Amino acid sequence: MGLELFDSKTQTVREFTPLQPGLVSMYVCGPTVQSAPHLGHLRSALVYDLLRRWLEANGYQVTVVRNVTDIDDKVLVNAAEANRDWQEFALEVESTFNSAHTSLGISEPTRSPRATEHIADMIALVESLISKGHAYQAEDGTANVFFDTSSWPSYGELTNQKLENMEGEVEASFGRRNVNDFALFKAHKPGEPESASWQTPWGMARPGWHIECSAMAKHFLGTEFDIHGGGLDLRFPHHENELAQSSANGDDFANFWFHNALVTIQGQKMSKSLGNGVSVEELLIAGSWAAIRYWLSSAQYRSNLDYTANSLSDAQAALDRIGGFVKRAKLVTSVVKAQLPEGFVRAMNADLNIPAAIAVLHETIRAGNIALDAQEIASVTEHLSEVSAMLDVLGLMLGQPKEFSAELTAKIEKLIGLRSEAKGSKDFAKADQIRAELTDLGVTLEDLPNQTIWSING
RNA sequence: GGUGGAGUGGCUGAGCGGCCCAAAGCAGCAGCCUGCAAAGCUGUCAAACCACGGGUUCAAAUCCCGUCUCCACCUCCA
Numbered sequence: 001m002g003l004e005l006f007d008s009k010t011q012t013v014r015e016f017t018p019l020q021p022g023l024v025s026m027y028v029c030g031p032t033v034q035s036a037p038h039l040g041h042l043r044s045a046l047v048y049d050l051l052r053r054w055l056e057a058n059g060y061q062v063t064v065v066r067n068v069t070d071i072d073d074k075v076l077v078n079a080a081e082a083n084r085d086w087q088e089f090a091l092e093v094e095s096t097f098n099s100a101h102t103s104l105g106i107s108e109p110t111r112s113p114r115a116t117e118h119i120a121d122m123i124a125l126v127e128s129l130i131s132k133g134h135a136y137q138a139e140d141g142t143a144n145v146f147f148d149t150s151s152w153p154s155y156g157e158l159t160n161q162k163l164e165n166m167e168g169e170v171e172a173s174f175g176r177r178n179v180n181d182f183a184l185f186k187a188h189k190p191g192e193p194e195s196a197s198w199q200t201p202w203g204m205a206r207p208g209w210h211i212e213c214s215a216m217a218k219h220f221l222g223t224e225f226d227i228h229g230g231g232l233d234l235r236f237p238h239h240e241n242e243l244a245q246s247s248a249n250g251d252d253f254a255n256f257w258f259h260n261a262l263v264t265i266q267g268q269k270m271s272k273s274l275g276n277g278v279s280v281e282e283l284l285i286a287g288s289w290a291a292i293r294y295w296l297s298s299a300q301y302r303s304n305l306d307y308t309a310n311s312l313s314d315a316q317a318a319l320d321r322i323g324g325f326v327k328r329a330k331l332v333t334s335v336v337k338a339q340l341p342e343g344f345v346r347a348m349n350a351d352l353n354i355p356a357a358i359a360v361l362h363e364t365i366r367a368g369n370i371a372l373d374a375q376e377i378a379s380v381t382e383h384l385s386e387v388s389a390m391l392d393v394l395g396l397m398l399g400q401p402k403e404f405s406a407e408l409t410a411k412i413e414k415l416i417g418l419r420s421e422a423k424g425s426k427d428f429a430k431a432d433q434i435r436a437e438l439t440d441l442g443v444t445l446e447d448l449p450n451q452t453i454w455s456i457n458g
Numbered sequence: 459g460g461u462g463g464a465g466u467g468g469c470u471g472a473g474c475g476g477c478c479c480a481a482a483g484c485a486g487c488a489g490c491c492u493g494c495a496a497a498g499c500u501g502u503c504a505a506a507c508c509a510c511g512g513g514u515u516c517a518a519a520u521c522c523c524g525u526c527u528c529c530a531c532c533u534c535c536a
Contacts, residue, residue: 008462011462028536029536030536031535031536032534032535032536034534034535037536038536040535040536041535041536042536043536044536045536047536072534073534074534074535156461159461159462159531159532160460160461160462161460161461161531161532162460162461164460165459165460165461165532166460166461166532167459167460167532167533209534229536230536231535231536232462232463232530232531232536233530233531233534233535233536234535234536235462235530235531236461236531236532237531237532237533238535240532259536260536261463261530262529262530262536263536264529264530267528267529268529269529269530269535270536271534271535271536272534272535272536273533273534273535274535295470298470298471298482298483299470299471299472300471300472302463303463303464303471303472304463304464304529304530305470305471306470308469308470310469310470310484310485311470313484314469314470314483314484314485315470315483315484317483317484317485318482318483318484320497320498321483321498324497324498324499325498325499328498328499347472353472353473355470355471355472355481355482355483356472356473356481356482358472358482358483359471359472359481359482359483360481360482361482362481362482362483363481363482366499366500369498369499369500370499370500372499373490373491373499373500423493426493428493428494431493431494432493432494432495435495435496439496444496444497445496445497446496446497446498447491447492447495447496447497447498448498449491453497455497
């Protein structure tokens with residue numbers, strides 16, 4: 001059985017078949033670069049990285065477009081507060097996202113377009129919508145342009161809502177005809193930087209939030225593509241509005257809608273507006289990037305993931321177990337090409353059940369350890385190779401071995417040599433003294449049957 | 459008011475009609491290894507039965523009904 005994914009539009013798990021054999025096109029809503037990323041953003045980025053890896057492991061050529069929303073109310077507000085040029089500010093925040101992604105081992109999207117680079121595409125799309133009777137310039141004559149929700153009977157189809165049940169704006173404002181109509185372009189406001197507005201057929205304006213995704217998805221992926229992803233909190237209004245714009249324009253848009261659940265803290269959503277987001281800096285005090293990645297993988301993507309004080313240390317302990325096996329196994333054998341275990345494949349295909357896949361990883365490690373104890377090298381090789389293949393798919397990093405100076409390495413190895421000699425001549429006092437010396441240097445020794453390996457803590 | 463989702467061992471977290479008297483990890487306990495440790499490994503422990511009360515079924519954590527609690531979205535958010 002092949003890959004099955006939950007499609008949040010139909011609210012069913014469906015077999016995934018790409019529109020074009022062998023190719024997968026995916027659009028992911030990336031960050032609004034208004035402030036530095038927190039754990040929740042990392043989860044979202046990681047989910048799509050894992051999906052991409054699994055698709056690639058299955059032989060698909062995957063095109064991932066992840067946008068950067070670099071023009072938005074909050075970007076302008078936050079930049080102004082920081083007394084910065086908004087474009088510089090946006091670029092800087094974007095780079096903090098990028099470096100966090102890189103550190104987490106998230107591969108770069110095929111394309112990562114910025115909203116401000118596609119104003120022309122957005123204008124074209126809005127003109128098309130106006131000509132089809134689905135959008136209008138503000139009644140008050142400003143450059144505001146709105147989508148006319150009353151012209152689109154399917155509005156609400158993504159989130160299964162009826163227009164009359166929606167709360168909408170308190171009152172029609174800025175020239176809206178209807179409280180649920182949403183902005184496609186926003187007229188330039190006095191006080192906002194000139195640079196934050198563009199010449200449009202309706203006057204100087206900047207794009208609304210939703211139009212960029214419709215325009216850029218079409219630009220890079222065409223009128224129809226396989227998967228549209230983003231955080232659960234984007235389903236409404238953002239994705240609902242994207243769908244309305246694109247489908248009102250006659251485009252088929254996404255075949256699968258994919259929404260990752262959120263990271264919570266004390267049961268509450270982690271969010272910029274609640275101010276309870278755990279920043280990258282705080283995370284790195286609690287654990288390593290590897291631990292963060294492992295922990296973020298530990299719940300299925302549609303389940304909330306609650307961050308607690310122990311989260312990263314638990315993850316690190318699990319990771320150490322994995323790393324310990326790999327390290328020891330590699331002393332007696334090496335990795336060969338291996339098939340992924342059937343249970344692992346089954347778990348990944350079942351709507352990307354990473355925690356179940358990780359369970360298979362641990363089971364394989366246990367079997368590998370047993371083989372290691374029994375000195376059954378062929379079996380160790382097999383298990384090590386399977387583990388390696390699984391780690392590859394999961395993109396799990398095993399605490400990249402730190403580089404130490406040759407000088408330090410030589411010193412440590414010399415001390416270990418002396419200790420071994422002391423042990424050989426049963427001079428345990430001396431051996432223990434050397435071990436204590438190494439402990440002071442932060443070096444942890446591990447005595448294996450015929451050698452001593454070492455690592456440096458922290 | 460509307461639309462979704464969740465409640466599983468000390469913690470995290472899979473399972474969503476029979477293979478479940480419930481995966482995996484962490485923590486706990488014991489043993490192995492060791493000169494002793496550390497680290498590591500192995501085993502084991504754990505839920506008077508999966509929020510509660512009914513029901514359907516030969517069979518339910520898994521389906522249905524009711525109740526309680528919690529979360530998300532309907533305003534910017536991954």
